[in-house]
Amino acid sequence: RKEVEQDPGPFNVPEGATVAFNCTYSNSASQSFFWYRQDCRKEPKLLMSVYSSGNEDGRFTAQLNRASQYISLLIRDSKLSDSATYLCVVYNNQAGTALIFGKGTTLSVSS
């Protein structure tokens, strides 16, 4: 089983749609969780951290379920500019200093 698994997509949605991505992780000792965004042929950038209580940043909501070992990202009112690949990232200090990246879920928003 991969350490961090994501549905690769692509998710093709119209503008204004709500879309949700899920991610599962295998190591129950993982401590920190993130969503990074990567535009085509660009570097990854932090979108948001994921906290146990769930957190929201504008149209984006991230949630963590430690019992089921999954992380979710909800995007409301999708914009064309949301088209990108979303990387689920997990940190476990028992694995050294490494962040473990999922392979990413691709979102394409169309007008």
Place this chain on the structure above:
Amino acid sequence: NAGVTQTPKFRVLKTGQSMTLLCAQDMNHEYMYWYRQDPGMGLRLIHYSVGEGTTAKGEVPDGYNVSRLKKQNFLLGLESAAPSQTSVYFCASSYFQRGYIADTQYFGPGTRLTVL
């Protein structure tokens, strides 16, 4: 404030040639990392450094060497390039990762390397 920069942006090598990729950051970060990204594989850690003068192996270190002689620079070397090293290489830096907390990693724009 340039953030994280990488040199070169593109490079084509022949099998057996050597090269060095340069990463520089101006954020006074302690931690620096080298990743490679291949289609269908995601980002994989090659080597990392937790401070000036220190380096450590990541998930896929074979065929690569690194050096961190100055805090702001992290060099990735390929001594004898192989076609399997064709990839996009990203450098990243962060303030820290300790205990249960991992700080944001800031990535450079990447180097696209092709080995023929």
